[in-house]
Amino acid sequence: MQNNEYDYKEIIGRNDKVKQNKRKKYVEGTLSATVVLILVAVILVVVGYFYLFLKNGYTIDELIDNIVGNLIGVLAAFLLFDILYNKMTQDAYAKETSQQITKTLIGDPDTLDAFSDEDKMHLCVSTIRSITKDEDAVSMMTGNMGKYFDKVRLSRIRKHFNYSINLTTEFPHEYNDLPGVKDNEYFYVQEKLDYDVKYLSGKDKNLSTNEVRIGFSFDKRFLDAGLLETSEDEEFARCIFNENLEISKKAITYIKGLSGDELYTLIKNTFNVVVRIDGNQGDLKKVDIRERGIIAIYNVDYLTDKDEHSVRILFHMPKLWNSIFEVVLVDPTKDPKVLFDYMPNKMDVTMYSYLNKGEESNEGAYEQQNGLYDIDIKDEWIFPKSGIVFYVRKKSAE
Numbered sequence: 053m054q055n056n057e058y059d060y061k062e063i064i065g066r067n068d069k070v071k072q073n074k075r076k077k078y079v080e081g082t083l084s085a086t087v088v089l090i091l092v093a094v095i096l097v098v099v100g101y102f103y104l105f106l107k108n109g110y111t112i113d114e115l116i117d118n119i120v121g122n123l124i125g126v127l128a129a130f131l132l133f134d135i136l137y138n139k140m141t142q143d144a145y146a147k148e149t150s151q152q153i154t155k156t157l158i159g160d161p162d163t164l165d166a167f168s169d170e171d172k173m174h175l176c177v178s179t180i181r182s183i184t185k186d187e188d189a190v191s192m193m194t195g196n197m198g199k200y201f202d203k204v205r206l207s208r209i210r211k212h213f214n215y216s217i218n219l220t221t222e223f224p225h226e227y228n229d230l231p232g233v234k235d236n237e238y239f240y241v242q243e244k245l246d247y248d249v250k251y252l253s254g255k256d257k258n259l260s261t262n263e264v265r266i267g268f269s270f271d272k273r274f275l276d277a278g279l280l281e282t283s284e285d286e287e288f289a290r291c292i293f294n295e296n297l298e299i300s301k302k303a304i305t306y307i308k309g310l311s312g313d314e315l316y317t318l319i320k321n322t323f324n325v326v327v328r329i330d331g332n333q334g335d336l337k338k339v340d341i342r343e344r345g346i347i348a349i350y351n352v353d354y355l356t357d358k359d360e361h362s363v364r365i366l367f368h369m370p371k372l373w374n375s376i377f378e379v380v381l382v383d384p385t386k387d388p389k390v391l392f393d394y395m396p397n398k399m400d401v402t403m404y405s406y407l408n409k410g411e412e413s414n415e416g417a418y419e420q421q422n423g424l425y426d427i428d429i430k431d432e433w434i435f436p437k438s439g440i441v442f443y444v445r446k447k448s449a450e
Contacts (some may be wrong), residue, residue, distance in 0.1 A: 116427075173198070207252035210385040212362075217377065219243040219394040219401075219444065226322040227370060233303040238299070238370035239399065239444065241377070245293065249383070250360040258292045259361055264327055264334055264352050266365065267291035267343040270304050272378075287340070287347050293365050297345060298375050307340055315339040317389040320350045327362040373446040380439040389428045392442055396423035404441040407434055 117388045164172060176197065181190050220240045225242075249259070258265070268287045288294060299307075310318065319325050319339050325335040327350045334350030354361070371377065379390055394401050403418070403425055418427040427440060 054325070064152045074295070078156065093315040106107070108344075108416060115415070127287045144381060147231060166195040168342050170317060175288045208383050209250050209252060210247045210381075210383050211245070211250060211387075212248040213381070213385045213388040215379055217388070217393065219392075219399060222394065223370070224322075224368075230299075230370065231306050232300050240368065240373055241371050242368050243295075243366065244366045247385075248360065248362050257331070258290055260356055261353055262353065263337070264324060264350045265291040266348045266350070266367075267324075268297040268326060268348075268369070269294060270297060272296050272298070272301075287342065288344065291347065292363065294314075295367075295369070296378070297369060298372050298407075299370055300372065301363060303370075307346070312339070315341055315346070319346070323367050323369055325367040326365070327352065330358070330362055332370075335433055359361055366423075371444070373444070375444060377442040377444060378439060379441075381436065383436055385434045385438075387430055388434065390425070390435055390440060392425040392427075394423050394444070398445050399423075402443045439445045 115390065122302065167175075177190070177194050180193050180197075181187075184193070186189060218241070220242070221236075223233055223238075223240050232238060239247075250406075269288065306314075307318070316339050320336050324347055325336070329352045332352055332354045334352035337351045338347060338349045340347040340349070377392075382386060392401070392403070401423075403420070405418075405427075407427075407429065418425060420426070425442070
């Protein structure tokens with residue numbers, strides 16, 4: 053801190069000394085020019101009135117009165133000009149010095165380290181206020197910024213996010229025992245998710261041990277709470293991934309009645325859930341059935357003390373017709389890519405985007421043709437709680 057403070061004072065002092073020298077030369081040049089102009093004016097006034105005295109016969113008293121009166125007027129004008137000019141040059145100098153200091157601060161992170169966090173925050177707020185003049189916008193931006201600067205909160209970002217969803221109507225035979233499958237109540241979903249997560253401060257409770265959890269919620273309300281890690285059920289809040297298992301009440305009752313071994317088989321062989329952390333595949337350790345859904349617990353051999361991890365999740369599941377499929381970005385995410393593949397001859401799919409990309413949420417950020425939605429946002433950060441909703445309806449037979 054002492055070195056940074058010294059550097060700061062040295063930089064600002066050097067800049068200030070240069071500015072003072074320039075100003076000194078400026079003032080000296082202005083002063084000499086003003087003196088010369090006053091002398092010239094005095095000479096012209098005196099010579100002029102002597103000429104009038106000789107020509108028009110002014111008395112000595114009249115000559116002195118006229119010379120003094122005009123000199124007072126001339127000197128007053130020059131004095132006023134000098135005061136105003138000095139005021140303007142002082143203001144310009146102060147503004148120029150302030151701008152130079154600001155440039156030095158902004159361009160030198162080491163210099164900024166000499167200031168307190170409160171001072172740095174004031175600089176950020178002032179900068180935002182200079183960009184946008186709307187105080188509501190300033191309040192909104194600084195409020196959100198403050199949340200990410202708060203080191204007490206756990207912060208993380210995703211630098212890579214690739215989500216592939218494939219919809220079909222053909223189910224493997226392993227699903228035949230699930231109520232409603234044979235009655236064509238569901239479509240079949242195959243999912244593959246890859247992302248890189250980086251922790252900006254602290255440790256993430258979801259990836260702090262070799263036990264990694266995946267959640268399947270029976271109710272979308274609990275799914276949202278789990279995604280936002282505000283769930284009353286701590287186990288769902290600890291899942292690194294939560295999905296909405298939207299099935300009939302009869303199917304939920306069936307799953308809740310399965311034995312421990314049958315639940316294990318449902319997740320491992322029917323849903324085919326695969327979890328990899330940093331390339332290491334997890335072993336399914338246990339499956340818990342809860343009132344609100346299913347928790348699958350994996351043991352994964354990876355380095356838990358790293359600040360960055362790559363995550364890969366693959367699984368299959370049934371989903372009721374005429375329901376929504378939601379992709380939620382719960383963390384700040386860069387360059388998200390979502391591929392949604394369906395059967396246009398058997399399904400009608402409508403996409404609703406609430407990605408924070410303005411008009412590009414629905415135009416320019418995706419392609420849609422031949423049963424494929426391809427959302428690919430490049431060189432952009434998408435902020436939390438953004439996402440995409442796909443409404444999937446069964447196509448009526450013609």
